[in-house]
Amino acid sequence: MVRSTIVVMEDLMAVESSAPATTISPADRGKKRKRNPQLPWCPSRPSPYKLCTDNAADEQYAETLHGMFRKCRRIIVVVGAGISVGAGIPDFRSSRGLFRTMKDDFKLKGSGQSMFDSSVYQDEATTAMFHSMVNSLHSLSQGAEVTKFHQLLSQLSMERRLLRLYTQNVDCLEISLSGLETAVPLPVKAPWPKTIQLHGGLQKMVCAKCGWMGTFDPKLFQGSRIPECTECKELDSVREVVGKRTQGVGRLRPRIVLYNEFNPDGEAIGKVTSADLKARPDGMLVVGTSLKVPGVRRIVKEMSSAVHAASGMVVWINEEDPPAAKMFENCFDLILKGDCQDIPCILERWENSKSRPKRGLAPSKKQKALEDAGDIVSSIAGKAKSGRDRKITDVFKITKMAGEKEKRVKLEN
Numbered sequence: 001m002v003r004s005t006i007v008v009m010e011d012l013m014a015v016e017s018s019a020p021a022t023t024i025s026p027a028d029r030g031k032k033r034k035r036n037p038q039l040p041w042c043p044s045r046p047s048p049y050k051l052c053t054d055n056a057a058d059e060q061y062a063e064t065l066h067g068m069f070r071k072c073r074r075i076i077v078v079v080g081a082g083i084s085v086g087a088g089i090p091d092f093r094s095s096r097g098l099f100r101t102m103k104d105d106f107k108l109k110g111s112g113q114s115m116f117d118s119s120v121y122q123d124e125a126t127t128a129m130f131h132s133m134v135n136s137l138h139s140l141s142q143g144a145e146v147t148k149f150h151q152l153l154s155q156l157s158m159e160r161r162l163l164r165l166y167t168q169n170v171d172c173l174e175i176s177l178s179g180l181e182t183a184v185p186l187p188v189k190a191p192w193p194k195t196i197q198l199h200g201g202l203q204k205m206v207c208a209k210c211g212w213m214g215t216f217d218p219k220l221f222q223g224s225r226i227p228e229c230t231e232c233k234e235l236d237s238v239r240e241v242v243g244k245r246t247q248g249v250g251r252l253r254p255r256i257v258l259y260n261e262f263n264p265d266g267e268a269i270g271k272v273t274s275a276d277l278k279a280r281p282d283g284m285l286v287v288g289t290s291l292k293v294p295g296v297r298r299i300v301k302e303m304s305s306a307v308h309a310a311s312g313m314v315v316w317i318n319e320e321d322p323p324a325a326k327m328f329e330n331c332f333d334l335i336l337k338g339d340c341q342d343i344p345c346i347l348e349r350w351e352n353s354k355s356r357p358k359r360g361l362a363p364s365k366k367q368k369a370l371e372d373a374g375d376i377v378s379s380i381a382g383k384a385k386s387g388r389d390r391k392i393t394d395v396f397k398i399t400k401m402a403g404e405k406e407k408r409v410k411l412e413n
């Protein structure tokens, strides 16, 4: 049994790595492991496969993945920026990612990661850079179309196979799709939405003082000026009228969680994660994330133990290898390297290849008997109604007769 551990999410964005919460040793897992539902094919060891859409050479992994999408009923999906690259939104850590480009654009001394640290509000210059970055991300997200992979996740949810989607993305692309809705703020008690935004989202702005929340307005976040909260302002003016002393006016900020700061949804995320662990998830996909954030690493580690205890399978889909950390040893059963946007195509191709009759196979005994008896000819002739159909039937008859004649001639010789 998996010891369900409440994931404390306050350190979600903390930079320090946390100790692994291993629940089942690999040796024990090996003994207990029996797959149910049975997948048609399962890799004995997680050799990385390269995703490809142009041939069926890697049919084995396609079959496994297809089996998972068709048979598992409580799939956990953990995604990162990699799933939105196809929508034109840059990721964070790749060579073309935001951390790299921001370092160049803003001539930062350190990595662009500092632009996502709570310290951005410490001086005017970094506040202005932060606002500029948030505005450009917001504008990209607003203009972006959901990708095929986002649609695949929505389909999974509509087929009632998705237990939960945990997203680190703040672009809010997934939550626009049916079956992938979220709730802001995240409720501490069930029912929880399908999508859990681990780091908030750019669709909302919030007052740091009174907690008022509204739709993100990019016009307010220009330059180094931090916008004031109108709710706080109104309250303050009312207090002034009745002669009470001012309580101050709060500042607005995008409702995203920065490094080294408190996550307002932390407690709720801990509760939903705990509930999902108890729900015995039977499959997990970890897609487009390098798993650098400790809180997310812990979710993946604990969920993978729960999935393995339920005889399920954990799949890694990314351009890069999984992290080499000891906590992820024996964590991934199938490693697929490449663009996750190829997955829908690979599944479709595999499905089509299975529904097509195989070429080069001998006809069945029944089919051969019918052919020999000339039933196929008469059946087609009986169905033929249009002139064109009749013509085809005639050609078929003649060919067949010619064939028989040839056969006879051959026999006579």
Ligand SMILES: [Zn+2]
Pocket: 207, 208, 209, 210, 211, 212, 229, 230, 231, 232, 233, 249, 250, 251
């Ligand atoms: Zn306020």
